[in-house]
Amino acid sequence: MAAVKNAPQWVRDLKPASPTGPELLEQERKSSNVNVDQLANFLFTKEAREKKRKILKLLQDDKVFDKSQNYFAGRIDRFETALARAKALQKLAVKHGLDDDEKKIAELLISEPGPYGLHEHMFLVTLRDQGSEEQREKFFKPAQAYKIIGCYAQTELGHGSNVRGLETTATWNSDDKTFTLHSPHLTASKWWIGSLGRTANHAVVMAQLVIDGKGYGPHPFVVQIRDLKTHQALEGVHVGDIGPKFGYNTMDNGYLLFNKVKIPHISMLARFSSVDAKTNKYVRPSSPSLVYGTLTWIRSTIVMQAGSVLARGVTIATRYCAVRRQFQDRDAPEWEKGENQVLNYTMVQIRLLPLLAATFALHFTGKGMQALYEANHKKMAQKTSDSNTTRGTGPEETQSSSDLLADLHATSCGLKSLASSVAAEGLEVCRRACGGHGYSSFGGIGAWYADYLPTATWEGDNYMLTQQVARYMLKSARSVLQGQEPSNDTTAVLSWYHKRQDQGAAFDILGKDEDIVSAFAWRSAYLTFEALKHREEQKRTWNSLLVDFYRLSKAHSQYMVVKNFHETIATNNNLDPETLSLLHKLFRLYALHTLETESAEFFTSAAATVRQIQLARSKAVMTLMEEIRPHAVRLVDSWDFPDWQLDSSLGRYDGKVYEDMFYRANDLNPLNRVDIDPYPDSATLFRKNESDGLKSKL
Amino acid sequence: MAAVKNAPQWVRDLKPASPTGPELLEQERKSSNVNVDQLANFLFTKEAREKKRKILKLLQDDKVFDKSQNYFAGRIDRFETALARAKALQKLAVKHGLDDDEKKIAELLISEPGPYGLHEHMFLVTLRDQGSEEQREKFFKPAQAYKIIGCYAQTELGHGSNVRGLETTATWNSDDKTFTLHSPHLTASKWWIGSLGRTANHAVVMAQLVIDGKGYGPHPFVVQIRDLKTHQALEGVHVGDIGPKFGYNTMDNGYLLFNKVKIPHISMLARFSSVDAKTNKYVRPSSPSLVYGTLTWIRSTIVMQAGSVLARGVTIATRYCAVRRQFQDRDAPEWEKGENQVLNYTMVQIRLLPLLAATFALHFTGKGMQALYEANHKKMAQKTSDSNTTRGTGPEETQSSSDLLADLHATSCGLKSLASSVAAEGLEVCRRACGGHGYSSFGGIGAWYADYLPTATWEGDNYMLTQQVARYMLKSARSVLQGQEPSNDTTAVLSWYHKRQDQGAAFDILGKDEDIVSAFAWRSAYLTFEALKHREEQKRTWNSLLVDFYRLSKAHSQYMVVKNFHETIATNNNLDPETLSLLHKLFRLYALHTLETESAEFFTSAAATVRQIQLARSKAVMTLMEEIRPHAVRLVDSWDFPDWQLDSSLGRYDGKVYEDMFYRANDLNPLNRVDIDPYPDSATLFRKNESDGLKSKL
Incomplete structure (x- = not known):
């Protein structure tokens, strides 16, 4: 923050009223002994x-x-x-x-988000993973050198999550060994494609493969769409930017239409399936589970990111609520009167502190998933190479590793849905916890929230995904009922519940951390068997059960988060006992606050009693907040965001909130260089013509 | 929507795939017999x-x-x-x-929001209502003629809801009979003041009145801040725009600082309190309850607006979800396969239909409050004129009408908080229910949501307000315990509960509409007496009870909404029986969906049994949604929004969703007139210099 310049001296001399932000944050940091450096290293590693x-x-x-x-x-x-x-x-x-x-x-x-985003994160990855060796040479190498720049064109104007419903066709021409790309309707227009609007000159296009009048479903094709020199659209291609959005406006999401464009045989990405140019026959996909694996990995990164995405908002709101003072505590003694830090109010704490706990919960869950994924990936790679050499190791082992993969896949669907929803909604809670100033762009949360929102839709819509989780849970429950041995954590939980259900639950949720985890497992299993009953005994339609499935997916995912959080701190030896004990409190706050928010399902499943939930609500959560409160600022400090990254007046590390708000409004704001004529009858609007010069800067 | 021009002929010839939006909406409107015209007249009147x-x-x-x-x-x-x-x-x-x-x-x-907004809605109103006759002549008349243009400057950079904490001072100078306006710190800067940034040349400034070294609290002063001809800030005044916000960017919210600016005696708005220029003494406020009344009225308009604010989002999302088709119904017979309208999925219905019900609930509640306010206002005016002529009509009657006013005031606080939260959060639910396209600006919900958000903060922050409701509820409960006769609906409910609590509740919430209302009343009363016990018997601190108070306020306000909705349809004779019966279903959907969302409090208070809530969740709500679904499009039609107002591709009355999206992106989007150079090593960014010309248009 530079010094204020565009103001008379008396304004430049003004200071904020005491106690100032820097004084208050210094006091906050003094009153907690959390070792910020150690905790930050634990979260991210020193390197x-x-x-x-x-x-x-x-x-x-x-x-x-x-x-x-x-x-x-x-x-x-x-x-x-x-x-x-x-x-x-x-x-x-x-x-x-x-x-x-x-x-x-x-x-x-x-x-x-930047215009190269999809080139780097989708185009290159797709060419590398789904291209044949020849295609990698032809497309991946120049793309990696930025000689060609691409995007990934799947979604259409009339077709979102349902890839099978795509309209764009790629018809095989057996006579000249080419494909014809075509958009039969307006609704077939590719839409929302990042980096396409203005930037890309190539695209991976998902299109319905048609051979000899028969459809083979959507497949990826590499297509040049703009001239490499003039950057103009090629013949038969219509392409442009789809216009402004709620956020993500630094990205040129685009549209793309084809009018019977011929592309060569090599355009179809051929690693998993292809068209044999000699026989004109379709060659079936070799190993679809590898693609499956990639999606699982992407979702696990979304879960982990969700923790730090949310932590940005929590950092800003926590620091500002420690600086902002408003009203007096009604019960404070006379000599202590003076406005109270907003963070001291329990109504603010109940909004921010469970979210602070959630940032850690999501981070640890993402980490746990990635570790599991990597371990499984190694195991499978090992098995594949074994089976390649020895052949036919037997169905059991293959089954068991694919069981693990299926579990990981379903878990990643549910957790992606839960984590990105928690982060998006949590950011808005943080923004509002900043009161009026949270609405200013200088607060730094609004734009961040708006840019994050698409995560709830891409890589699987958060609502749609829950059906995949439910389908998997039902299948697992069936296997338990059929007496199969548990092969992963989900079936283990279901079979534990199934054996114990006539005995009932007696979880000491307020006394033992492990029992909290068990209560979450119990509720998830209860909802699974209920859903199975609805579907199989009562023969209810799939559509009528979607709401139940959504709740089931959420319950199972919350169980996973609670379990991962608990395991991380139960097995850790790298933190000093005080910080570790604080993480235990954060664990309990996250779990008990979630439990009381979802209390109906905990009652109904008898995972907890009404009295326990009342106690959790009115005692345990309140006590935990009181204990965590003094450490709030140091806890957010450990998320280690540089001010430059946050770009927020409210979230400044040094607490100079008001100086920074004023500086940005007064010195950086171009609207203040425009003078207007305020009267209705006057002919002019802007008095000085500075505006024209200005607008070219805006 | 004009025809697409900037595209080759083959693009202009493209149509959306069938069934098209117009076909689908026509079918929707055919399959319901709701009399849209009649219902719209009932909501708004024909005139x-x-x-x-x-x-x-x-x-x-x-x-x-x-x-x-x-x-x-x-x-x-x-x-x-x-x-x-x-x-x-x-x-x-x-x-x-x-x-x-x-x-x-x-x-x-x-x-x-426009730059004259605060001039019209606050400056003029304040001058009219709080000015003396002389001041109305001097300020109100020229302001009404737009010869002076003003704003209302209360909030400061460091001070929001707590008006008593304001720092700006107005010190009375007994020697020359003037006030000195001064901003002692940077935090005293007026901030967020609508119409101030660039437009206003006058402001009503709330400042701490100081006479002879003694503070008398915040009072309003009319101050000229800019020159009427040059529009430049006057000497000692520093004023500007506070910069961009999450929404509301068509408004110039501003900041304002004073360096010992002298203003004449007439500047202090004198209708309710003043400084006697002869004696230099403060003259106490005559009738503060009148100001109190205005706030109550403003809040009731916010409640009513909340219904139509939300209805915009519900209209857009409902129409689009009827046009948008995705995936197939898993259980549909083979001959019915084809993508399903998104509105048919229960997971979409559970998000949209309870909100559709809420639009009516909020509208009727706002209407009910306004009727009550007006009736009470008349009664009080009558009484004031009676007591002016006869004097001393006795304390009882004055008490009773002020009891009604207090009830109305508390109710308006709680309802304003609930209604604006429901509308804001509901709009975001609607935006997401539109899937990916909800994120496009052309969807029309995002910007509307962003512009609406401040309503949750102004006219009383939605969290702060709940304390006022709780304070009032506790006071009412005390009066009931002291054996006082009920004097309004709140005390009537509390005393009913108090008498009946040992007998228990047995509400037939799934069978009788009146019993649903009673269950909501029961829960609200239960929470009131619980809170009273915590505060008075257990001597818990005010701060530790804020979360309980928030829940209490929400419970009481939800009771009010359910009651108003029920009363409106129970007493109505202007609608045909079929439409009326549909409104009854909407009532039940709103009430039962709210009940299951808040189920923990309904269990705990024993207002409903676990079994009832399970049935509400898995049966009643699902059945109601099925019954309401066919009428959804006609129901939103009855909100009667012209397309021009909605400005939404997705919410078009005629269903031409995709044509409009494409037209706006292709023909209206200026980014498509900019050509870029995509390679990292090239020196230029934008190839053609069209951008300079363009930017002056943006």
């Missing part, structure tokens, strides 16, 4: 944090990454700047030899 | 609807109100356009003699 600092320095040294006009600029300028940054980052990456991890760190620090 | 059509015509005929670039323009252009519209509307109002009601209708149709 990753050092890397972050190194890259932050690189970005701050380059003027193109300066953020000071971000909140003011209009769409075209934001896009122009984002493009300039994307190019500059790529050049930095080449110059300093940054690897993919380091580039991702840079993107997190820059914190805006 | 009001005709007025709306007349004004719509006036606006559509004036090019300045054209909305086609709204979603594309950057902040400065949006503000410039909003200013042009504000001026044009005022000129239209003069030309056609529009009254205040008609101007408000025009504002609703235009649907964007």
Whole structure:
């Protein structure tokens, strides 16, 4: 924050009233003994944090990454700047030899979607993973060198999650060994495709493969769409930007239509399935579960990101609520009167502290999933190579590792849905907890929230995904009823419940941490067998059960989060006892607050008694909040966000909230350089013509 | 929607796949017999609807109100356009003699906050209601003629809801009979003040009155802040726009600081309190309850608006979910296969239909409150004039009418909090129910939601307000325990519960509508006496009870909504039996869905049994949704929003969703007129310099 310039001296001399933000935050940090450095290292590792600092320095040294006009600029300028940054980052990456991890760190620090986003995260990955060796040579290599720039075109104007419903066709021409890409209706227009609107000159297009009049379902094709030199759309291709959105306006999401465009045989990505050019026959996919695996991995990263996405909002709101003072505590003694820090009010705590706990819960859950995925991946790779050499190791083992994969897949669906919903909704809670100033762009939460929202829709719509979880849970429950041995955690829980259900539950949720985990497992299993009964005994329609399925998926995912959080802190030895004990409190706060929010299902399933839930609500949660409150600022400090990343007046580490708000409004705000004529009858609107010059800067 | 132009002929020839939006909406409207016209008249009156059509015509005929670039323009252009519209509307109002009601209708149709907003809705009203006759002459009259333009400056950078904490001082100078306005700290800067940033040349400033070193609390002062000719800030005044916000960017919310600015005696608005210039003494406020009354009225309008604010989102989402088709019904017979309308999925219904019911619930509740307010206002005015002539009519009667006012005041606090939260959160649910396209600005919900959000904060922060409700409920419960006779609905409910509590509740919530209302009353009373016990017997601190108070306020307000909805349809004779019976279903859906969402409190208070709630959840709500589903489109039609007002591709009355999305993206989107250079190493970003010309249009 630079000094205020555009104001008379008497304004520049003004200070905020005491106690000031810096004084209050200093006091907060003094009154807690959380070892911020140690906890931050535990969350991210020391190496990753050092890397972050190194890259932050690189970005701050380059003027193109300066953020000071971000909140003011209009769409075209934001896009122009984002493009300039994307190019500059790529050049930095080449110059300093940054690897993919380091580039991702840079993107997190820059914190805006950029026009190369889909080229890097979808186009390159798809070419690498789904292309044949020849295709990797032809497409992946020049793409990696940014000689061609691409995107991934799946969604259509009339077709979202349901890939089978896509209208775009790729018809095989056996005479000249080509495909004809075609958009039969307006609704077939590719839509929402990131990096397509203005940037990409290539696209991976998902289209219905048609051979000899017969459909083979959607397949990926690499297609050039713009001229490499003039950047104009090729003949028969119509492409453009889909217009402004609630957020994500630095990205050029685009549309794309084809009018019978011929593309060569090599265009169809051939690693898993292909058309044999000699026989004109379709060659079936070899190993669909590998693609399945990639999606599982992407979802696990969404879960882990959800923790830090939410932590940004919690950091900003917690710091600001420690700086902001309002009203007096009605019961405070006379000598203590004076406005109270907003963070002291229980109504603010109940909104922020469970979310603070959730940031850790989601982070640990994401980490746990990734560890499981990697372990399983290794095991499967091992088995594949074994079975390749020995052949026919027997069905049991294959079954068991695919069981694990199926479990991981279903879990990742449910957790992706839960985690991204918790993060998105939590950010809005944080924004509102900042009161009026949360509505200012300078608060830094609003734009972040708006940019994050699509995560609830992509990689599987959060509502749709819950059906996959339910389908898997029903299948698992059936296997338990059929007497099969448990082969993973889900079937273990279901079979435990099935054996114990006539005995009933007696979980000491207020006394024992493990019992909280059991109560969540119990509720999830109860809902599973209820759903199975509805579907199989009562023969209810699938559609009439969607709401139950949604609740089941949520219950199972909440169980997973609680379990992962508990396991992480139960097995940890790297933290000092005080910090560890605080994490235990955060665990209990997360679990008990979730339990009371969802209390109906805990009653109904008899996982907890009415009295226990009343006690959780009116005693345990309140006590935990009181115990965690003094450590709130240090806990958010351990999330280790540089101010440059947060770009928030309210969330400043040093507490100079009001100075920064004023500086941005007074010195950076271009509207203050426009003078208007306020009267209805006057002919002019803007008195000085400064506005024209200004607008080209906006 | 004009025809697509900027595309090759083959694109212009494309149609959406069948069945198209128009076909689907036609079918929807055919399959329901709701009399849309009759229901719309019942909601708004025929006269009001005709007025709306007349004004719509006036606006559509004036090019300045054209909305086609709204979603594309950057902040400065949006503000410039909003200013042009504000001026044009005022000129239209003069030309056609529009009254205040008609101007408000025009504002609703235009649907964007404008720079004259606070002049009209706060500055004028404050001058009229709080000014002396002399002040009305001096300030109100020229303000009414737009010779001076004002705003209402209360909130400060460091001070929000707590008016007593304001820092700006107005110190009385007995020597020259003036006040000195001063901002002692940066945190004293007025902030968020609508119409102040660029537009106003006057402000009503709330400042701490100081006479002879003693503080008398905040009082309103009329102050000129900018020169009437040059529009530059006056000496000692520093004023500007506070910068961009999450929404509301057509409004110039501003900041304002004073450096010992002298203003004359007449500046202090003197209707209720004043400084006697002769004696230099403070003259106490005469009738604070009148101001109290105005706030109550404003809150009741917020409740009523909440219904139609939400109805916009519900209209858009319902129509689009009837047009959008995705996936197949798993249980559908083979011959019926084909993608299913999204509105047929129960997971979509459970999100939209209870909100559809809520739109009616809130509308009727707002109407009910306003009727009660007006009746009470008349009664009080009558009594005041009686007591003015006869004097001393006795304390009982005064007590009873002030009891009613207190009840209305507390109710309005709770309902304002509930209704604006339901509307804001509901809009976001509607936006997400539109799937990916809900994220596009052309959906029309996002910007509307963002502009509405401040309602949760102003006229009493939604969380703070709940303390006032709780305080009132506790006071009422005490009066019941002391054996006082009920004097209003709240004390009647509390005393009914108090007498009946040892007998228990046995409400037939699934069988009788009245019993649903009773169950809501029971829960509210139970929570009141519980809170009283915590506070008085257990001596718990006020702060530790804030969460309970919030829940109590919500419970009481939900009871009020359920009661008002029930009363409206129980006493109505203007609707045909079929429509009335549908409204009864909507009532039950609203009530039972709320009941199951809040089920923990219904169990705990024994207002309903676990079995009843299970049945409500798995049977009653599902059946009601099935019954309401066929009428959904006609029900939203009866909210009577012109397409011009909605400005939404997804919510079009005619169902031409995809054509409109494409037209806006392809033909209206200025980003498509910019060509870029996509490669990292190229020197240029934008290839053609069209962008400069463009930016001045953005």
